[in-house]
Amino acid sequence: MASVAASPRQLSAHAVRRYGAVLGYAGDAVLEAWCGPSRVKQRLLRAYCRWFGYPELAAHRRYSLVCQALSGRGGSQIVDVGARNGLYILADALRHPERRYAAVDISRGHMRRVRLAAEHFGVRILPLTSRAEALALPSESADLVLTIEVLQFVEDDRLATSEIGRILRPGGIWWCEQELHSAGRPTRPGEDPTLAKRRLGHSVNRLSDLARAAGMNLVETRPVDGAIGRWWEGLEARIHRWGAGLHLIAFPALRALSSLTASRWTDFSPSTLLYCFEKQPQSDMVPAPGERDPGRQTV
Numbered sequence: 001m002a003s004v005a006a007s008p009r010q011l012s013a014h015a016v017r018r019y020g021a022v023l024g025y026a027g028d029a030v031l032e033a034w035c036g037p038s039r040v041k042q043r044l045l046r047a048y049c050r051w052f053g054y055p056e057l058a059a060h061r062r063y064s065l066v067c068q069a070l071s072g073r074g075g076s077q078i079v080d081v082g083a084r085n086g087l088y089i090l091a092d093a094l095r096h097p098e099r100r101y102a103a104v105d106i107s108r109g110h111m112r113r114v115r116l117a118a119e120h121f122g123v124r125i126l127p128l129t130s131r132a133e134a135l136a137l138p139s140e141s142a143d144l145v146l147t148i149e150v151l152q153f154v155e156d157d158r159l160a161t162s163e164i165g166r167i168l169r170p171g172g173i174w175w176c177e178q179e180l181h182s183a184g185r186p187t188r189p190g191e192d193p194t195l196a197k198r199r200l201g202h203s204v205n206r207l208s209d210l211a212r213a214a215g216m217n218l219v220e221t222r223p224v225d226g227a228i229g230r231w232w233e234g235l236e237a238r239i240h241r242w243g244a245g246l247h248l249i250a251f252p253a254l255r256a257l258s259s260l261t262a263s264r265w266t267d268f269s270p271s272t273l274l275y276c277f278e279k280q281p282q283s284d285m286v287p288a289p290g291e292r293d294p295g296r297q298t299v
Contacts, residue, residue, distance in 0.1 A: 075143020093123035165214025229262035
């Protein structure tokens, strides 16, 4: 087990190896923010994450794609809108300590955890408690904006997309994972009130129209999840409602079964796509493209 006193450089060598290691190798200050004052619980969670990764199927299915997206065209200033606990930009910050990051979320609790994690690891992440429809950032200040299934939860998805276009520099990239409208699921009663859906999802045309109105053109799409993967995630959610301890026990098997059965069908029947939009100078905007096949493509 990694020493609590390990330096950020030592931590980063491990933390980028697999998903969940940001928590698995974190020190006491970070783990206390995530799981409370119990030292026993801290050490158990640390060991668990080292072996099995962070216990969330949806995060595992998208993690490698998001890492590739951030590393490929990241730039120097990255903004994660709807960051929650900030694990994606934390992992990227450990790889690229020279970059600057902003984590935006409406939850003050999540932003407090991001702040503590950034201080512990010595990375440059600015936590901002803000809504997606009113980002507290200057215009043309970001090289890359990341949103992971955010637009179905905001009141005004057009305004949120406009704000993303506003803060992007010309040539900047918006990576957006989003449900297809045909695959969207309503929010179940009793879930986190900040995750109450305003809409089920977006078609490729609908999201492209929103982006184009904000000065961005579609570059490519990549399938992220499919119907079978979503079924496993629904089962995971039901198990978690039965009990957190039961969920931790069941998660390794759920992760293995999901990986074996879901991945091969995602390309044929995707439920969520990862979109890449590029901010264009006003004179370079192109006409609206037609409907695209919801699989990986480049235009």
